[in-house]
Amino acid sequence: MALGERVGHVFRGAAIGVAEAVPGVSGGTIALVTGVYERVIASAGHLVNTVRYAVSDVPRRRGWTRAGQQLRQVHWDVVVPLLIGMLPGLLIAAKLLEPLLEDYPEQTRGLFLGLVLASVLVPVSMVGTPWRGAEVAALVVAGVAAFVLTGLPQASITPHPLVVLVAAAVAVCALVLPGVSGSFLLLTLGLYEPTINAVNDRDLGYLAVFATGMVIGLALFVKLLQWLLEQHRRMTLAVMAGVILGSLRALWPWQSEDRDMYAPGGNVLPVVALFLLGVAVVAVMIVAERRRLRRAARDLTEESYETPRVR
Template sequence: MFMALGERIGHVLRGAAIGVAEAVPGISGGTIALVTGVYERVIASAGHLVNAARYAASDVPRGRGWTRAGHQLRQAHWDVVIPLLIGMLPGLLIAAKTLEPLLTGYPEQTRGLFLGLVLASVLVPVSMVGKPWRRVEILALVVAAVAAFALTGLPQATLTPHPLVVLVAAAVAVCALVMPGVSGSFLLLTVGLYEPTITALNERDFGYLAIFATGMVIGLSLFVKLLQWLLEQHRRMTLAVMSGALLGSLRSLWPWQSDDRDLQAPGDNILTIAVLFLLGMAVVTAMVIAERRRLNRAARDLTEETYEISQVR
């Protein structure tokens, strides 16, 4: 009983860490889920929920009942998902409250920190591709990087975001949860919706948040299965494209830039920004190392267990 309670508390803390990560550009919630060992169960549960919604929409109106939808709901790892959700909300709100004054008062220093976070997070999809890289994968990385560099150089919108833009951006950003190394909040940052979303969270703008939540539901329904399929059937190419998109998007986090996103030479606060940049790299690098150690331990334990079974036989 105490072990089960401790495990649930651990999932709540993991959820809080994922919530904080989703608010910070550069740290992927998917990466945190990987590091803490809940990634596969979260993704599997998301797939079951999408299936349940699809079966309910097709079966219930035809009088076929909830049998197939209920079966999918029972397959979800609720013992993991519910504690994670309980922890994610306060983690997200606390991070949002902390970040908004930093973004407003110290934009260059904040971008310097985020630049370090994102640059180091590229290690995740790159390392997941494995070795050796094929020419077509290198080409895909370069094309994705160039495209992302061009897109993130477009002037950021300063007007009140259109609801349709918010809807689409939320649908795309939520998919970052299933892609370790890709930050949903960073995607929002590149299209100019990061600060409006943070402000809406802090000011409890329920109209904006309702549109954003609707976009998240649409994104999960439409894209999760597709992304799962891509990672299963075209894993290396998908990860190569993700790596290139991250590298190209670093343009938007260069600390010294104009309001129109024109890059400028380094100016004031170089020392402070450099320290924050290195700090950001160190944080994500530590997470990557922790993940690799966990995977190595799991592989070693599996090998030892297999050996013991073979000895008994």
């Protein structure tokens, strides 16, 4: 992989990290838009298999053969740069976006509304045409479910370690599922602020429990999602599109702390301008990714037709 593409994956990782810190925005959606989603899911599946085979084979003295085979199938050239970008993206967003959401809530949500609304074009286009009735129904049902979920009032839960563990396991499912925001789920459970504070204060005890929950959730969920994408690709993408559309409720600029939606009020012009900016940013990302894929396919075709040199 060229150096430029690796650098591009670092920036994609940073964008995913930023998205995960924003309630209502899904890191999985950004991964889908930037073209790395399926490789990330496949790599996560191989990592889960690596751990499973290591735990089952090594104690029985069967060696590391199966675990090693799975480990070699991970797309390390994609995963490592993404992780390098995600951590600073998450830390910077945790530090900077919280005051923006507090001081400029309508404008900030307007920007993210444009980003996420434009992102739905990706799974819709991946389903292809024509859409079958069952796929349309799945989109509608998933959209309604996401709309209801994002309208739930914020809860208040004491951050007991067991609660944090379970919440992290659920939130990491949102990390790999486009349209579902892990931060929003934490906000609904009343754990968003404690988690952000733990990141900013470097509370290693809290973060260790949270990371353990993420590993557990990832191990339980990612294999199911990988199987769905392999066996029921169109239906799964239709559900993803519905979830993204339904989750837009969380990003409606004019709403109360209890998530009651209001008609457009103040700051309409800046909100609309930022909304259009968000749409434009994602449109540019989609066009750039499609051009990159076409260029890669063209280069691969040219290489296949090259005649080996005779020495």
